[in-house]
Amino acid sequence: MPQDSGTEWPLTARERELECAAAALERGGVLLTGGPGAGKSRLLRAALERAERAGHAIAWLHGPLDADLDRHFDEAAAGGGGGSRLVLGADDVHLAAPGAAERLYGLVRAGRAALVAAAPAGAAMPEGISRLWVERLVERVDVDALDRSAVARILHARLGGHVAQAALERLWSLTLGNARFLRELVDSALEAGTLRPVGETWQWPGLPREPYPRLAEVVRLHLGRLESDEAELAGMIALAEPLEAGLAPVEELARAAESLNRRGIVVAERAGRRLRLRLAHPLFAPVLTADLPELTARRLRLRLADAIEATGGRRAEDGSRMVSLRLAAGHEPPPAQLAAAARSALDCGDFVLAERLSRRSRAVGDDPVPTGTGLVLARALAGQGRHDEAEEEFARADRYAAQRVVNMAWGLRRVEEAAGLAAAAVVARPQEAGLLGAQSELRLLRDRTDEVAAAGSSDSPAAPALVPLAAFARIERGDAAGALALLREVRPALGGWDGENRLAAQLLTARAAFQTGETAELVTALDSTRRYDTGHRGETRTAVMRARTYRSAGRYAEAVALLRRACALADPFDWFTTPSWTTAQLAGALAEAGEHAEAVRTAVDARAVQRQAVHYPLAADGTALEHALVLAHVGDRSGAVRHAQRVAVGAAAAGRLQQAVTAWHLAARVGDPGPAAARLADLAAPAEGRGYLALLAAHVRSLARCDGDALDAVADRFAALGVLPLAAEAAAQAARAHHVAGRRRMSRRARVRCAELLAGFGGRLPSWAATPAAEPAADPARLTTREREVAALAVSRLSNQEIADRLVVSVRTVENHLHRVYGKLGVTARSDLAHHL
Numbered sequence: 001m002p003q004d005s006g007t008e009w010p011l012t013a014r015e016r017e018l019e020c021a022a023a024a025l026e027r028g029g030v031l032l033t034g035g036p037g038a039g040k041s042r043l044l045r046a047a048l049e050r051a052e053r054a055g056h057a058i059a060w061l062h063g064p065l066d067a068d069l070d071r072h073f074d075e076a077a078a079g080g081g082g083g084s085r086l087v088l089g090a091d092d093v094h095l096a097a098p099g100a101a102e103r104l105y106g107l108v109r110a111g112r113a114a115l116v117a118a119a120p121a122g123a124a125m126p127e128g129i130s131r132l133w134v135e136r137l138v139e140r141v142d143v144d145a146l147d148r149s150a151v152a153r154i155l156h157a158r159l160g161g162h163v164a165q166a167a168l169e170r171l172w173s174l175t176l177g178n179a180r181f182l183r184e185l186v187d188s189a190l191e192a193g194t195l196r197p198v199g200e201t202w203q204w205p206g207l208p209r210e211p212y213p214r215l216a217e218v219v220r221l222h223l224g225r226l227e228s229d230e231a232e233l234a235g236m237i238a239l240a241e242p243l244e245a246g247l248a249p250v251e252e253l254a255r256a257a258e259s260l261n262r263r264g265i266v267v268a269e270r271a272g273r274r275l276r277l278r279l280a281h282p283l284f285a286p287v288l289t290a291d292l293p294e295l296t297a298r299r300l301r302l303r304l305a306d307a308i309e310a311t312g313g314r315r316a317e318d319g320s321r322m323v324s325l326r327l328a329a330g331h332e333p334p335p336a337q338l339a340a341a342a343r344s345a346l347d348c349g350d351f352v353l354a355e356r357l358s359r360r361s362r363a364v365g366d367d368p369v370p371t372g373t374g375l376v377l378a379r380a381l382a383g384q385g386r387h388d389e390a391e392e393e394f395a396r397a398d399r400y401a402a403q404r405v406v407n408m409a410w411g412l413r414r415v416e417e418a419a420g421l422a423a424a425a426v427v428a429r430p431q432e433a434g435l436l437g438a439q440s441e442l443r444l445l446r447d448r449t450d451e452v453a454a455a456g457s458s459d460s461p462a463a464p465a466l467v468p469l470a471a472f473a474r475i476e477r478g479d480a481a482g483a484l485a486l487l488r489e490v491r492p493a494l495g496g497w498d499g500e501n502r503l504a505a506q507l508l509t510a511r512a513a514f515q516t517g518e519t520a521e522l523v524t525a526l527d528s529t530r531r532y533d534t535g536h537r538g539e540t541r542t543a544v545m546r547a548r549t550y551r552s553a554g555r556y557a558e559a560v561a562l563l564r565r566a567c568a569l570a571d572p573f574d575w576f577t578t579p580s581w582t583t584a585q586l587a588g589a590l591a592e593a594g595e596h597a598e599a600v601r602t603a604v605d606a607r608a609v610q611r612q613a614v615h616y617p618l619a620a621d622g623t624a625l626e627h628a629l630v631l632a633h634v635g636d637r638s639g640a641v642r643h644a645q646r647v648a649v650g651a652a653a654a655g656r657l658q659q660a661v662t663a664w665h666l667a668a669r670v671g672d673p674g675p676a677a678a679r680l681a682d683l684a685a686p687a688e689g690r691g692y693l694a695l696l697a698a699h700v701r702s703l704a705r706c707d708g709d710a711l712d713a714v715a716d717r718f719a720a721l722g723v724l725p726l727a728a729e730a731a732a733q734a735a736r737a738h739h740v741a742g743r744r745r746m747s748r749r750a751r752v753r754c755a756e757l758l759a760g761f762g763g764r765l766p767s768w769a770a771t772p773a774a775e776p777a778a779d780p781a782r783l784t785t786r787e788r789e790v791a792a793l794a795v796s797r798l799s800n801q802e803i804a805d806r807l808v809v810s811v812r813t814v815e816n817h818l819h820r821v822y823g824k825l826g827v828t829a830r831s832d833l834a835h836h837l
Contacts, residue, residue, distance in 0.1 A: 029138035450473075544566055596792075699718075702714055
């Protein structure tokens with residue numbers, strides 16, 4: 001894997017901007033605008049290089065453009081020769097003198113030259129440059145920050161391998177897609193050896209305590225010179241952001257705040273009725289903090305701690321923030337305050353801080369296990385994956401039994417032992433909500449969804465712990481209507497529930513509403529989740545639920561972005577979704593978005609993560625079903641059918657009707673629908689009705705009968721639910737069925753309907769829907785499942801040994817697979833594989 005930090009970065013994920021620039025060049029030119037570090041200059045060079053390859057004469061206008069540059073322009077224009085139009089390149093064109101700008105305007109307007117220029121977004125332009133854009137002689141193209149998917153593509157191209165989702169999220173969160181910061185951060189991490197391949201995947205633990213020297217210099221240049229008051233306020237915000245604008249130390253520096261805000265260093269954001277200040281970029285804080293003299297940092301920390309305490313601690317994290325500031329300044333808060341701060345840090349998902357504060361509280365207190373501190377410490381250890389240490393802490397007191405059961409089952413994978421412990425604890429304390437909830441989680445792990453579904457009762461004191469689990473189980477068992485009824489019963493009481501269970505209830509309401517066709521209730525439930533802030537687990541659950549909705553509507557890019565974030569935050573203790581299941585959903589969304597090679601790599605990652613976790617049947621089948629979808633999209637239909645059928649049979653046997661019907665539906669779409677229709681007839685799925693499972697079953701039956709009219713109706717029902725990709729697919733299948741029956745006018749109408757539906761979400765039909773499912777694929781050189789996996793990993797520039805280790809096969813087996821792949825695809829080198837995949 002290439003690691004040379006001096007390597008020129010590939011211009012990946014900027015294809016759209018380059019195409020826009022090339023098209024605009026034919027009309028007169030392009031003006032690239034964007035924020036500092038967005039990559040304008042790099043894109044400008046690439047656009048000029050492309051123009052030169054196309055045969056244009058190129059002239060760079062370097063340095064400040066003053067009015068007396070006419071001779072330079074004339075010489076450059078003469079260099080074009082033969083009267084051909086010259087392409088002029090100018091970076092920072094907003095700095096051009098008025099006379100030079102007018103000269104540029106004249107050359108472009110007369111058709112003697114085209115202009116490719118770059119300038120900061122929002123910069124005041126000389127009149128001549130402004131007139132070029134206003135008169136549409138040049139087109140303005142915005143160069144925005146890179147999103148998560150673009151960063152993933154760039155890093156894969158730069159590093160020559162797959163980047164772990166957690167590392168990808170850290171890199172994106174620190175750079176926010178700023179191309180300059182991303183490049184400096186990655187190159188610095190490569191040089192320091194902290195960004196490195198572990199096995200077949202690039203890993204990065206995060207930014208060190210002292211920022212990389214070169215990266216720090218780049219950030220300082222971005223910040224520019226700070227006046228004394230500006231440096232004081234920026235330092236305060238860096239130490240404890242976000243800061244309320246009403247805090248006394250901040251109000252005293254109001255003018256500095258305004259100045260920093262105008263310069264784009266500090267942003268102001270509303271939080272209810274309060275105004276908060278934070279630094280405009282995540283990399284500012286570590287650099288500003290590292291630059292603070294020790295005594296200055298101590299003084300600022302104590303001022304902020306006193307000011308936060310004086311306000312009464314308005315936000316949930318204020319307690320831990322205030323105590324952390326005092327500790328860092330060398331002050332020792334009392335044990336009770338340390339314990340409260342540890343609980344606050346735990347609630348905010350800061351497990352490292354929670355551990356440090358709880359241990360400190362224990363060390364300075366008279367009681368070796370202060371009330372509640374042991375539980376906070378144990379949960380903080382479990383949150384960091386240190387489950388053995390957490391077990392020792394949980395075992396100290398009987399009152400920790402519920403959390404101990406969860407850690408023992410999910411973390412240590414001792415499910416049966418945990419079940420015995422839970423049963424004994426419930427006998428002693430039968431009304432304890434936490435214990436009953438933990439027991440229901442164990443039943444999910446043991447695939448006893450019927451018992452979980454029956455355990456939820458709206459009038460039970462343990463309803464907040466049991467009802468979300470019961471609703472989840474009912475949905476999986478195909479009783480979405482029953483789940484929705486239960487959730488409606490508890491809706492008046494949701495205000496008294498803790499944030500995590502309240503959010504779970506709202507998300508499951510959205511899911512049940514979708515399954516039952518209650519579209520309005522789905523939208524209302526999803527909108528209500530925006531009000532809740534429940535930490536990483538809540539953020540992960542919300543992202544997964546929203547991504548499910550986006551995928552059903554064909555909004556694949558948005559789903560991929562959400563799932564990338566969710567993968568980095570996924571909680572290994574969560575029954576709602578697991579890290580492997582979330583990663584598999586990302587693989588499925590990538591496949592639907594057309595990113596097939598990355599989808600295969602991500603699906604392999606999901607299975608690797610799954611092997612390291614406790615066996616959770618529902619999540620394992622969910623992961624396998626996404627893998628089947630990936631196989632279908634990359635062309636391995638027979639493999640997809642086998643995987644889907646395996647999931648369908650296992651899920652049906654366990655009573656998980658939702659997964660069984662979904663799996664048979666996928667098998668019918670990509671293979672022979674006959675077996676799926678026969679098996680669905682034997683299930684307890686409703687034959688008719690408006691529910692989503694009934695609609696999937698109707699789709700399978702219509703495919704099996706090749707019934708064009710029925711498929712038309714199915715397409716309309718999918719469209720009414722907003723499931724546009726399946727609606728378009730059903731319309732295409734209806735067109736074929738009508739054509740086979742000789743009903744050509746109906747076939748044409750269905751094709752038109754299909755095109756309209758595809759236009760509705762900007763997508764295209766999957767490969768299996770473009771040709772009759774019974775026919776072989778258009779490409780006669782079809783690869784097997786294993787051949788596609790090996791080929792996709794080879795495209796990632798893994799060695800044969802690395803591929804063998806990842807797939808748990810011998811190197812000779814990998815070589816044999818690659819030999820067959822080369823023969824089937826007619827290629828002779830790995831570099832040729834990417835095009836065919």
